[in-house]
Amino acid sequence: MKSLRQQYFFRGSKTSRSSISLLWLLPFLGFLIGYIVAGYFVQKKDVPTPDVVGKPLAQAIQTLSQERLGVRLLTQREEPTLPEATVLDQLPRPGQKMRPNQTVFVTISTKQPPLETPDWWGKRIKDITPILEKRGLQQNVIQLQSSYPQGMCIAQVPTAGQPLRVKTVTLFISLGTPGLAVMPLFDGLKVPEFERLLEQKDIRVEYVHQRSVGENHRCDQCVIVGQQPVAGAMVATNKTIDLQILLRSQQSIEQPAPDVSPAQSVVQAVVVAEASAIEPVPEQALEEIVPAVMPEIISEAEPSHEPESSNE
Secondary structure: OHHHHHHHHHHHHHHHHHHHHHHHHHHHHHHHHHHHHHHHHHOOOOEEOOOOOOOEHHHHHHHHHHOOOEEEEEEEEEOOOOOOOEEEEEEOOOOOEEOOOOEEEEEEEEOOOOOEOOOOOOOEHHHHHHHHHHOOOEEEEEEEOOOOOOOEEEEEEOOOOOEOOOOEEEEEEEOOOOOEEEOOOOOOOEHHHHHHHOOOOOEEEEEEEOOOOOOOOOHHHOEEEEEEOOOOOEEEOOOOEEEEEEEEOHHHHHOOOOOOOHHHHHHHHHHHHHHOOOOOOOHHHHHHHHHHHHHHHHHHHOOOOOOOOOOO
């Protein structure tokens, strides 16, 4: 009897323990089942993936968030023609079904940072041109006189190290030290001879006559009597030389000086001095000159009286 009681006791204790374990599991099972059932009725159904290609990243995030979708950056790609951070591609594709809280992977645009302007100073223009053409850049060359060798870059815009945001680079190229020559003497040459000397020379000539000439005047017989720059002056040979030539017409050379008596010279000098507001002739000088020429003036003014022949 005792052994039967012990067996029954042990069996009863085992049954009670298993019942207690089941009672502890019931609340957890009920919570899990309720959560699943509630999620089934409350949770939204699958939604189509919005199309965010071509939109800025900030706007794409806002659009996907309204559909309870997440966003993750997949990669970046250089697109110089588009604004930075523009959505170029997305996964899943627009219109595909997605469940809420899932993630959309996007690819956005980026711009290449501007290149730094190279330092062209000291380089030859013949070496710079191929490099600019290879980079798709244009050049604006300005030539200047300088002490640097001919063809060397002595300045640039933009300066070296600045961001290269333009497609045209301005280069200042040296023309080198100008060559010098001595201006020759042209006095005594006639105009045809002078012009033959200047053939194929980069000289611009301006003729000036000592005296006024007529409209139909020709300078074939005119003689050079002056020049500017003067003979012996140093002139640069790398640019056009402006030369001014003073001419005396052949007519003025051959025209003899008129005979003027001393008395007329004095009178003309006084008249010219008064007319041109020149300082008048001192009285002392007049006192010395007038008595010397007065007999001649008087003789010219008085009519000649020949003695009459007497009729004896």
